[in-house]
Amino acid sequence: MNLILLAPDDIAHQGLARVTDPRRLRHLREVHRAAPGDRLTVGVVDGAIGRGELLSLDAQAATFALEGLDQAPPPALPVHLVLALPRPRMLARTLEHVTALGVKRITLLHTRRVEKSYWMSPELEAEKIRQHLVLGLEQARDTQLPEVTLARGFRPFVEDTLPGLLEGRRGLLAHPGMPATCPRGLDEPTLLLVGPEGGFIPWEVERLLAAGCEGIHLGPRILRVETAVTALLARLF
The missing domain is CATH 3.40.1280.10 (SPOUT methyltransferase, trefoil knot domain)
Incomplete structure (x- = not known):
């Protein structure tokens, strides 16, 4: 998982995103070995790409502070x-x-x-x-x-x-x-x-x-x- 892909429902107010599904949480813990303070690449489904600072991570949820969602995704094949x-x-x-x-x-x-x-x-x-x-x-x-x-x-x-x-x-x-x-x-x-x-x-x-x-x-x-x-x-x- 080279991108934390966020659904619109994952995004809360004040630029925060909350991930709760077990697959992504397991990947954050076991593959990224992420810890609060880490900055990871995030993107919004059908939207832009940016960075997210991991604020918290436990068995139930991961919370990110979103930073600069202003990069376009790679071009599609024609x-x-x-x-x-x-x-x-x-x-x-x-x-x-x-x-x-x-x-x-x-x-x-x-x-x-x-x-x-x-x-x-x-x-x-x-x-x-x-x-x-x-x-x-x-x-x-x-x-x-x-x-x-x-x-x-x-x-x-x-x-x-x-x-x-x-x-x-x-x-x-x-x-x-x-x-x-x-x-x-x-x-x-x-x-x-x-x-x-x-x-x-x-x-x-x-x-x-x-x-x-x-x-x-x-x-x-x-x-x-x-x-x-x-x-x-x-x-x-």
Whole structure:
């Protein structure tokens, strides 16, 4: 936790903030080994970053005096990530990784090779998703929560949603065997589509290409989804 991320409800009057949840308190004690008088980096969800002086810390709460919340968070990546829904454990890690890298718009998509049981996972509950996003923000010293949407049908997504997402964006379909290598150093708005374990089926690839996406690949190696997404984002941006 490289940033103490404060919700608006954590902030009291007179520039004070009070942290009460067990996870952050445990991190302050066991990782930061914080003590009153320490100054730590703090930020407000969807707001600015600054410093906070720790006034008190016990098993129930930590109190900070906020100082100069006037720094902007790091810039976001110009990408909307469309990710075929991974298995629950991989979803948790992937959300944390892409949030730390600066992705601010994520769509989780159903495809043929996505197990239907994945959509019943507790990991898709709004609060669970938020917890993973917060962990990514804390890692990267960021405050801007990503927007996550669920697309439970492939055909409705391609026919009704994808055309709008491609307006003003370059669509890139990452899939093994595509003709073009992954480009580098983009700064234009981009829609990046990544398939599930086993990849998109041929019919899905055809529909995405027909909709206006460009097929790209990362080379001959077949990577896990979380590895592929991280590699793609690092190379593209």
